[in-house]
Amino acid sequence: MDVVIIDGLSYALPLLCIAIGGIYSERSGVTNLALEGLLGAGAFIGALFVAFFGGYFPTGSLPLMFIAMACAMVGGALYAMLHGLLCVKFRANQVISGVVINILAMAITVFLTRQINSTLFKSSDKIQLGVSPRFDVPWLSKIPIIGAVFKSVYPFEVIIVAVVAIMWYILYRTRFGMRLRACGDNPHAVDSAGLSVQRTRFAAVMISGALTGLGGISFAYSISANFSSSIYTGAGYLAIAALIFGNWKIIPTVGACLLFGLARSGGYRLANVLALPSSFSDLIMILPYVLTLLVLIFFSGTNRAPRALGEIYDKGKR
Amino acid sequence: MKKRPHIFTRLLGDSKLQPFVIPVFSVVCSLAAASIVLLIIGRNPLIAFRSILQGAGLLPRGSYSAGKGMLTDLLNTLSALTPMIFAALGVTVAFKAGLFNIGVSGQMLFAGYIASVTIGYSDLPAYAARPLVLLIGFACGALIGALIGLLKHRFNINEVVSSIMINYILQYVIGFFILTRHIDPVSRQSVAVSAAARLVPQSVHYGTLKGDLPLCILLAIIVAFILRFVINRTRYGFDLLAVGANPKAARYAGIRVGSTVVTSMTLSGALAGLAGVTHYLGYYNSIQPKSLTSVGFDSIAVSLLGNGNPVGVLFSSLLVTVIDKGSTYMSSMVKVEREIAAVITGLILLFSACGAYFKYLAERNQLAATGEPANSEKKDDGEGDA
Structure with missing residues (x-):
């Protein structure tokens, strides 16, 4: 049981971080299918920092990891500017832009990883990061059952929880958050209040990139332990499903991500307990996806996307 | 009031030619961008592009088994x-x-x-x-x-x-x-x-x-x-x-x-x-x-x-397939990772995603040049394609 919770949380929290990135962008009215690409681009910049400056830090040092995370956030935000530029300034179709950003991110990061590795480090096609150290929260982890939440926690999980709380506060309790949400539902109202729809949307897309980058580097530091093309496992798309399932609201999305994470780790555990051959674990891998589809069939009738989602803002339009 | 139309407008402004000109423009832009990448890592882009065509069977190679x-x-x-x-x-x-x-x-x-x-x-x-x-x-x-x-x-x-x-x-x-x-x-x-x-x-x-x-x-x-x-x-x-x-x-x-x-x-x-x-x-x-x-x-x-x-689509499929098929040969000829093919394709897409914007710019320039007031209906045209 403990294993299910520990593994479930370490998958669900980065996913949640990415999904909240998606919520920021979509609540401002910019469809964001680019999460997968932003995740990779952010993680790549973080990994690049480790590749160049990792030597100056002792192995497994926490400061290095935190700086890498900051780099990933900056990298994600910078790469997201491209999506913002295409969608907000260049009036591109937002769905197409998202797909293009994904394809380009995969191409560029994989190409650069290989090229940099082969010319500078004479090594393989991945940047080694190692697995982040874990810790137990002193006395909370002793509580039966619930204690598992505080057992062998990755440092990034704590950071993500804090970030999510801050992001919730910004979106629902600040003036900026209100304007951002208004941009997604009624951009003309924002415009008539004398604010720039374009600027707010651009900021939202950049925040989205930063959060997604953080989620990406967390995956790189836990599941894959390196940066390579294996980072693109579709977590970005799963995050999109989670946020739609969560009806573009943060609290329900937390539930959706936890469901995905726990269904995944629970499935693995089940295969383990029943001592099934490894090929059966592939069948169990479909659990989160089947769950999503079923849940969507029952709940999507009441789902309501932001009203102006996917529309290019045009001042003259009524 | 009559101004000479901007070069950009003359190239992209003709609404009959736009379906051809904009994709070609995107391809040219991305090849230029890819050339810059190749130049930065010290390879000759012309040889790289030629070897893509050779690898895809559109130009003869030096030798065959x-x-x-x-x-x-x-x-x-x-x-x-x-x-x-x-x-x-x-x-x-x-x-x-x-x-x-x-x-x-x-x-x-x-x-x-x-x-x-x-x-x-x-x-x-x-x-x-x-x-x-x-x-x-x-x-x-x-x-x-x-x-x-x-x-x-x-x-x-x-x-x-x-x-x-x-x-x-x-x-x-x-x-x-x-x-x-x-x-x-x-x-x-x-x-x-x-x-x-x-x-x-x-x-x-x-x-x-x-x-x-x-x-x-x-x-x-x-x-x-x-x-x-x-x-x-x-x-x-x-x-x-x-x-x-x-x-x-x-x-x-x-x-x-x-x-x-x-x-x-x-x-x-x-x-x-x-x-x-x-x-x-x-x-x-x-x-x-x-x-x-x-x-x-x-x-x-x-x-x-x-x-x-x-x-x-027939033409764009050919282009993307040729770049993909030719990349292996190019990779061995100019010693660059074959993933650059995906980068070139990605760049082409990036520029073609801006197609609506090019169209919008061209139309705006045209209107400015002929002195007509810009009207919002014209602007919307660019969005319908996708």
Whole structure:
């Protein structure tokens, strides 16, 4: 049981971080299918920092990891500017832009990883990061059952929880958050209040990139332990499903991500307990996806996307 | 007040030429960007581009091994081109109805797998097996497409989300069946299908050379023209475009939006199914378990580059396939990682995604030059394409 919770949380929290990135962008009215690409681009910049400056830090040092995370956030935000530029300034179709950003991110990061590795480090096609150290929260982890939440926690999980709380506060309790949400539902109202729809949307897309980058580097530091093309496992798309399932609201999305994470780790555990051959674990891998589809069939009738989602803002339009 | 039109306007402003000029402009921009990347890492871009063409069989190479020639490379490119055309046409049909079929890869995999299991592993003679493979591919793809369309119509599930979920489910379930039943222990792929069922006969003699015989490329080209006719000249095509442009207006006009959504997704899936069989039982003869082909994702881009025009798709498919096929040879010639091909393709897409903006800019410049007031209707034109 403990294993299910520990593994479930370490998958669900980065996913949640990415999904909240998606919520920021979509609540401002910019469809964001680019999460997968932003995740990779952010993680790549973080990994690049480790590749160049990792030597100056002792192995497994926490400061290095935190700086890498900051780099990933900056990298994600910078790469997201491209999506913002295409969608907000260049009036591109937002769905197409998202797909293009994904394809380009995969191409560029994989190409650069290989090229940099082969010319500078004479090594393989991945940047080694190692697995982040874990810790137990002193006395909370002793509580039966619930204690598992505080057992062998990755440092990034704590950071993500804090970030999510801050992001919730910004979106629902600040003036900026209100304007951002208004941009997604009624951009003309924002415009008539004398604010720039374009600027707010651009900021939202950049925040989205930063959060997604953080989620990406967390995956790189836990599941894959390196940066390579294996980072693109579709977590970005799963995050999109989670946020739609969560009806573009943060609290329900937390539930959706936890469901995905726990269904995944629970499935693995089940295969383990029943001592099934490894090929059966592939069948169990479909659990989160089947769950999503079923849940969507029952709940999507009441789902309501932001009203102006996917529309290019045009001042003259009524 | 009369100003001389800006060079940009003169190039891109002609609305009749725009469907050709904007994609070409995007390609030129991206090749320029790729050249800069190549120059930065100290390679000659001209040699790189020439070796792409050589690798894809459009220019003769320096030397060939016995039994191979430019024709061999070209035929190989054509057999890789076939699935790309079908897949991109599938994406285009969905785009026309305002739908986004990101599940092409999953539909391809499903069609390829079912066709392999039913016909590929049977001992039917070629004249029976090949048409059956195409038929099964068509039907299987249509089935998945219809499912996505129904989920959208009946349950209001965004087609992007449902097709992504279905992609994963198919990938893992089919991977499971391949790994447990049809695995070839040596290649770690599914067992190869029979030569009679394979849509691309191998090692056919052409004089002294040997090469593939890409049978279905003609079918792909014919389908593209049929599709153009259906979209531009039939009532169904008009319904499709109306639903894509504005579903509410289409409903007021008495068009059955729901059934149009389902049928367009079904047709899109069926074309993806044809792509699947020409990929897994044509270009290849086996399926790699637990992976989706990149053709499905590239086809979205190809369709975009082809400006949503089925005949344009033929050209954009050729371009992307040539870059992809030629990249291996280029990688060995100029010592650069072959992933740069994907970067070039990605850049082409990036610039073509800006197509609407180029159009908008050109129109604005034109209006400024002729001194007419800009009107907002003109501005909106750019958005309707996708």
